[in-house]
Amino acid sequence: MDEHRVANYIELCGSNYEIGFQMGMTVRNIDMLKSRLLSVNRCLSESDIHKATSTFDCFCPGLNEELQGFADANEIDISQVIYYAVTYLVAGCSQIVFIPRITDGHCTLLARNYDYFPDMDDWVLSKTRVSGKYAHLGTNIMQFGRGEGVNEYGFAVSQSACGRPVNNFANCKRPVVDGLQFWAIVRTLLENTKSVDDALHWIKNMPITCNINLMLADKEGHVALVEIFDNHRAICQIDNNSRQGYIAATNHIHLPELRQLEPWAMQNSVCRLETIKKSLQHKTEVSADFIKALLLREYPNGLKVSHYQCSFGTIKSMIFNLEECSVEICWGGVSDNHWKRYSLNTSTPNEQFKQVIIDKPPSDAFFELIAL
Known part of the structure; x- marks a missing residue:
């Protein structure tokens, strides 16, 4: 439909x-x-x-x-x-950061699909320049928060839920500490930090209530996956000299230090991570076109999901170029909506446009829990 x-x-x-x-x-x-x-x-x-x-x-x-x-x-x-x-206290997503060594343009690229219920998303991409803070480009969550973005220093932040969403609503996991939701954390980092090292220092004592896979990247090729579950934290880092050319995360615990806290995951989360790994297994170089195809290809062979009425449909597919401080976005993960490019260095008039989404029912196994 x-x-x-x-x-x-x-x-x-x-x-x-x-x-x-x-x-x-x-x-x-x-x-x-x-x-x-x-x-x-x-x-x-x-x-x-x-x-x-x-x-x-x-x-x-x-x-x-x-x-x-x-x-x-x-x-x-x-x-x-x-x-x-x-906010004073999520959705499904896939995210990958590629270091400059393996991209054809020799720049850090952050790619992600954001999957959620369409009536609960803002459907807004904004460029924000607050006086005295770093300008940034990213999509809005509850208008004031950000789901991801890149700032004027070529520092980018992305996120995906780690396990069941944490908030005060029915059918969600209750918070174990008082603190902030991801959209407040992402915007704060974009407006106040220049690099992964800056961001790691900033969030060290931040009260974070959500269970989250927080991805940090800068244009120098430094990447960190910060995994937070029930206030426990673990970090995995790579740089441009690392043997592995990327870090990816979906919607479960990835780092062994935290695995015992939640040894289960939805089948679709494990499948999406495996799809990423298989797609990159023999790749020595990746291009933006290759990444776009992976983001828009239908699950389980790609990362695009279409189960909107089950709160699990792709709202936006995005590729951030950290060297250019730009983003390419395809709303709805549908190629007919076309990729649109925006840059912090170029002014673009405010605009509105109709975008199509295509709803399909999930398979019986899509939400099934499996052991990690």
Whole structure:
């Protein structure tokens, strides 16, 4: 079954408050976003709001000012901005980082598919320049957060859920610590760090409530997979001199130090990782065209999944070039939607365009749990 979605590209510039106000005015004219981001009732108690704002001030500087601008534009109390309720505390994804040694352009490439339920995604790619912070290019989560991105220094961040999503909603894993969701962490790193080493230092003491495979990469070819599960952490790193030319992650625990915490995985997560490994097994050089084909080829032979009504359909396929500080994006993982390129170094007018998604039912084994 084919459906159409409206994808957006926007450029935001100014202080955090000014950017929040700009987003607030934009949301007033888009009913889908307005219904997802605002609540007519107070979402958190005053005590919880105080805890959240204190955490944001410490680990996500500028975010409270942006949320205040958004609330002022919509003439509501800041406690009615849903971002507080869902961020102070995921989806399925595949992600791969290739070091310069094995790419045909000799630059670090970060590739990823983001898979989720289409009604719960913003369908927005934005270029954001906050005064006094690093400019970045990435897709929005709850408008204020980012799912992934690259900044002006050629540093990139991506993520995939590690096991069952952690939040306060029904059927999800409850958080074991108070802390931040991935979209707040990703944006903070993009706006405040220049390299993988910077990012590792920044997140060392960050309160992180989600179970996540956090991928960090810079244009020098330094790559780190930071795996976090129930507040336990493990790190795997490679650089441009490493024998292995890439790091990949899907939606389960990959690093042996944490394996005993969750020795199970969905069949589709293991299959996607194996597909990546098999596709790269004999490759001494990879191109953007090769990566695009892998991202858009249908599961199980590729990474594209189409089970949207089961909250597991590809929302976007992306390739970040860290040397050029650019991204190519194909909404819906459908070749007919075409790849579109955006760069931090080139201004592009805000735009909207209809994109098709194709829904298919999953196989019986797709969500099956198997032992690692």
